Amino acid sequence: MKPEDNMNIILVGKSHGKSRVLALNGTVAFVLALAVAALIAAAGWGGYSVAVSQAEADKPSDSELVAEWQSKLGEQKAELAGLQQNVQDQVDALTLRLGEIQGRLLRLDALGQRFVESGLVGSDEFDFNQPAAVGGPEDSLPADSFSAPELTRMIDELEHKMQDREQQLRLLDQVSSRQKLEDELYLEGRPITWGWLSSRYGYRSDPFTGKRTWHAGVDLAGKDGSDIISVAGGVVSYAGERYGYGNLVEIDHGDGLITRYAHCKTIKVNVGDVIQKGQVLALMGSTGRSTGPHVHFEVIRNGKSENPETYIKRASR
DSSP states (O other): OOTTSEEEEEEEOSSTTOEEEEEEEHHHHHHHHHHHHHHHHHHHHHHHHHHHHHHHHHSOOHHHHHHHHHHHHHHHHHHHHHHHHHHHHHHHHHHHHHHHHHHHHHHHHHHHHHHHHHTSSOTTTOOTTSOOOOOOOOOSSOOOOOOHHHHHHHHHHHHHHHHHHHHHHHHHHHHHHHHHHHHHHOOOSOSBSSOEEEEOSEEEEOTTTOSEEEEOSEEEEOOTTOEEEOSSOEEEEEEEEETTTEEEEEEEEETTEEEEEEEEEEEOOOTTOEEOTTOEEEEEBOOSSOSSSEEEEEEEETTEEEOHHHHHTOOOO
C-alpha cells in the first residue's frame, strides 16, 4: 500500500444494522500498524520481564544455598561417623578375641613347659619360651593386606585349632599326671643313700637275747647322721618316739601300703606332710632298741608285714 492510497474502515453497529465508514489514508494506516506492533512488543517485553522476575523470585539466595550444602555436609559427616564407629566396633571385637587367644596361648605354653620339665618332651627340641622359627623366600607377586572378613575367618580357624590342641594337651597332661602319680606311689629302692644290709627279713637270733625271734623288717647300717629317704610318695602318718623303734617315721602310701623307718637320730618331717619319693625323712641314728647306727625298714600291706627286700630289688619304673 502506498501512502497516497486510501483505506476505508466499515463500522457496523448493533442498532438497526446501520454502519459507518471511516476513510483512512495510507499514512494513518501505517501509523496505526506501528502502534499495534509497539503494543504487541510492549506486551511481550512485559511478559518476559514478569517471567524473569518470577524466576529471580523462585531462585534461592546465597544464604539458602549455603544452608542447604551445610545440611548435606552434616548428613555426610554423620554417615562417615557411623562407618567409623562400625569399623571401630569391629576392631574392638577382633582385639578382644585376640586377647582371649593370647591368654589361651599362655596356658598352652605353660602346659608345654610342664611337659618339658617332666621329661616327656625334650627341652632341646621344644623351647616354649621362644616363638617358633619360620621363614622362606619373598614372593615376587605384590602383597595384599587382609580384609576384615578374611582376618575374621583366619581367627576363627586359629581358635578351632587351639581348641583342638588344648583338648589334646589336657588329655596328655592327665595321662602324664597319672603316670607321675603312679611313679611316685610305686614303692622301690633303698631308704638310704649309703650303707649296707645288716639284718634280713624273717626269723633271726635276737641281738640282745640270742633267742630265735621274728624280724618284721630289714636293717640297713650306715654312717651316723646320714640321710634316710622315702622309697615312695605318701603322707606322714606318724613321726615320733615309739617303744622299741626309738624315733620312728611312718608313711602311708595309699591302698593299704605303709612303710616304717625306725631308730632315727633326728626326724625331719611332721604328721600330715605330703612326701615325695626320695625326700629326706630323718637322719640315721641308734635310738630305741639298737646296737648302732642303722635304719629299721618295714613294709606293711593291709596290716601284714612283707619282705622289704622285694621292694628294694624292684627295678625303677
